[in-house]
Amino acid sequence: MDCFAMKDGKCSVMKCGKCGGGTCHFHKTREEQAQSLEKVSERLRSLPEYQQEAIADKYYGGVRKW
Secondary structure (H helix, E strand, O other), rough: OOOOOOOOOOOOOOOOOOOOHHOOOOOHHHHHHHHHHHHHHHHHHHHHHHHHHHHHHHHHHOOOOO
């Protein structure tokens, strides 16, 4: 499968490691995943500074990765 989560022939998202193919709810191409991550970054950048700072502190060790 052409999925962003496939690593060494196993699914890196699901605990079972099996690929569900087109029926998997996590299935995305690498391009779709890149677009999704960019959309998340845009959303984070649109937040007020204090919210960005709180998110960075809580989830990213104080570093804004967006």
